[in-house]
Amino acid sequence: MRVPILLAAVVTAAVALAAAPAGAQTPPNWTTAVDARRDLGLAQTELMLGERTRALTLVNEADRTLAPLAASLPPSARNAVAAMNRAAARGDDVAFAAAQARAWTEILHAGLLGAVADADRGDAAAARRWLLVREFRAPTRFTRAGTDATLAVAGLSRGELTPAAAARAVRADLLDTYDARLRATLQSVRAASLRGFDVRLVEAAALAHGYVRIVAGSYESQRGVAASRRLEAATGQLEQAARDGDRARVERAVGAMDRQLEGFRAAPLAPAEQARRAGQLDRFLRLVPIEYDRGVEAGRVTLAFEIQEAISFRDAAAAAFSDVAPTLIQRDASATRELTAILASLANALDAAGSGRAVARAERVSAQTERSLDLIDALFPAAWKDAAAGADFDVIAASLDRLANAARAGSWSRAEQARLEAYGIFELGPEQRLRGIAPSLFQRIEGLFWYGEGDHAGLVQLVKRKDAGAELDATLAALDTELVDASRRVGTGANSTASVVSNSAIVVFREGLEAVLILAALMASMIGGNRKYRRPLLVGVALAFVASAVTWVVAQTVLGSLAQYGERLEAVVSVIAIAVLLLILNWFYHRVYWAEHLAGFHQRKQRLLRCAGVGLVATQTLGLAALGFSSVYREGFETVLFLHALTLEAGVLAVLPGVLLGLAATFAVGAVTILLERKLPHRKMLIVTGVLMTWVLVILVGTTVQTFQVVGWLSVAPIDGVHLPYWAGTWLGIYPTWQGVLAQIGAATFVVGSYLAAEHVRARRRRRVLTSVAATR
């Protein structure tokens, strides 16, 4: 019988490669092991079909291919070969299947050791050959074949990875694969047992045992020697029960293995990766009730695609959960199991709604999600809550995928919704960090999301044009590239302290500029009798600083939940700021008119004047305080979020000088403005103040319209063919949308018109007075 020779060759090739020292020998061609696998598989099939002659022919053929590699064998492999020999001789396909499973998993194990060893000594070519003899995760709804080992070896060959790093990546990928195969095989054991497929049952049990041997080292290092022995014992019992065809014992053994494998992961996640998966769990879970609520109404599904999206998000959350569950179960097994149960319950509810069987109330889905989030909050270590920025990129990618799908399906409202979600997550998370460490990168990403970048049209333009063609693909591809770059940059820190200092200084300066211009211009005009108005303005400013400080403290603990309201809060505060600024400007331009008007009013209705005068003063005081507060706080809020994110990225010591520099520049501009204005004649000073405030108002209106569009409160109508540089939006609030530009023109027209109207009224009154005087003479 030539089977032993064949397997001897196969396993010997594997073991020799795994054990070969650097440069000891040229590894044999990969085709040996791969061809052997094919031929042994065919031989097993023929044996199963009773074609013993054909089976032996195949075995002999493979044997000839492998003969040059025959050498000594390790005991376990030798035993497997001997078992195959006996089984083939008596036509026992059950025993043959078990022995073949054992031999094959020995080869896989040797392949893992060989690939890791070769990668570790920097031999990428040899490691690559070993990777041709491996298995992959079976594709399911939640998994695809890992490519990390392949890419790591490619990186090693290009000199981009160190041998040690490549070896770690190869080991992790392969261990993770065989861990997944072990669990899938245990399911196969159960299925074969239930169906009464005895040969398959024995084969699957032997495979499970083989996979356990592959991951045993990792298991022992994590759980200890005693636990490892118990797992080995349970696996042995499973194999024996399968051979005996005892279904009850099979079920008990599989149950025991399930319990022992609970919370085990052969390739444990690195801490940073765990935090990222944890972030995914949190973020995807939060989206489930939102989508579900959009899709159901009064106990029926109104928008089926929203339910599908809820299902996708739940599934994504569950996939992330499975990756962090091993750690969570160590922290609190009870809470982790409750979370497992809730996720399963959510899956059932969503599937039932998706298939139309039953529609759970949105409140129930929301309550279950809330409970899950509470559990997550209690279970997650603090480090996970702070360092999960990577998850934002995953959610952004998922949203962009939805955008692409919706575009292809011609559903443009869904596409726009997905775009806004993706941008919202980017703006409130990664952007804050990128602004400090890679400002040009985040500007390019913003451009791709909105009005274009380089040769690529912006997503908002493409969605409005309903362009699902090559241009959309190109923009999405460009965005994907930039986001991949961004995800690498976030979390790895800044390139240099100088860039952090300069970038944070610029951000503080830019955010503070509008506020300081308003305040300085007004303060400069508050001289003489108007000096009293400074106090309410300064009180408002002081309150805004206090509020910003409180926001900073809150951001330390609940940044994630705070950030999601950031844009909305900014939008609301901006509207207040605009309203107050308009009021103040109106008052500013009409001051003379009002004074005259009030004087006349006083003469006619003295009592009413007193009341009205008191009311007016109170309104002016309140208005100035509100202006001081809103103009500072609307920038303060955003600056706080940005600075908080940047301190996570670069540390307080790197950020603080930049903040101080930015504040110094801001105050300098304010001081210079006040000084220059005071040197001007009174009337010119008033005009300069008015112009400055009008300019700031126009910027404010532009940025506020943009903020409204970001949060989806205002539609977007891009101006086709207009491409503005990034600074036009950043410094002037000019974005190429009809809404923004028209609102800015409207604001400017209103203020200028208001000024002209006031002038007209004053001139008419002057003429009337002069006419009256002339008539008197």
Next chain:
Amino acid sequence: MVRLLALTFIVCLAAGCGGNDAADEAGTTTTAPAEVSGHLAAADLTGVKSYLTEHTDQLVAFTERFRSLAQDYDKLAASVDYDHARLLSEHRTEVAPLLAKAKDLWTEGNPYYERMEGIVAGTPSLAEYDIIIDAGSSKAEDPESAVPFDLDLADGRVLEQPGNLYNLTEGMLWGTRPEFTAHVKADLDEDGKVAFGEALPDARVFTAAADAFDRYARELSTKAQAWQPTPSDAFTALVVMVPTMSEYFGQWKASRFVRGDAANGDSFNVVSRLSDIGDIIAGLEVVFDGVQPAIAEVDAASASQTRDELSDLAAFITDLRAQESSGRRFAPEEAHRLGIEAQERGSAVAGQVTQQAAQLGVEIQQ
């Protein structure tokens, strides 16, 4: 299944699962450098396009003839006011050969689609036609994976999402979907009993289904003509379609070819699913041939390995089909184990193609 797989990839891309695991322990992430995309120039997908359009042309020719037969049948039924009992009794000599011809034509036409199914189902922009023509279920069976069309019958009835067109037409011609056949004893060969395959289709359903079949086949043909295959399309088709072996073997296992009269499925009882699987793999081999030169530029051994394993898989299926054609009846457990073997091989090929796509920087689409 295709939609499930598509969802798989959406979720995977979103969740970063599986594929990024190596970096977990290593704390390292590597990606293909930009320059490798230059190797994609070696890919030649003109063969894929011509293969597809050649088969869509064949499909259209088939559906046109099939529709013509359905219209002939409808005329006969109209002559007796759609009284199917009278249709059989008064026109048996015309009806029996007409239906036999329709069945022969159906059997001839089935592979035209199966040979391109791997490309159609695996290409996101074309995959809808796979649901319509070959893969979609009926609304009653599973609303989630149901076909996206209704059949409007000439008498005003509307069949809501009745199932894919091959299943629908197979079911009415062979009687495996009795709801679409006339409720008469259809002893077409007058041997005194109604054997498997003897059925009298509801004429209006037959006509509407044949019309829809022809219409969608033409739509697919038009889309195929306009399609410009990209490396991403090719790799996606391979990764999505190759590892569907266990599902196909499951359908084979449930069909008459394995279970005989105990079969309870209403599809794949006329042409063995093994034959379909072979046709699908043949189409995917054409796809792989298109990208193999590009793969060989970055990893010649891997390209060669995958080509060999794909050929081995095709040979494995062909051999089984040959045994079945020669009269061998596989037992359910044998079919199960053969399915596992095929699935293992398919998963291995898909895993290799995933590695190759990553090395070339090619995106696997959703």
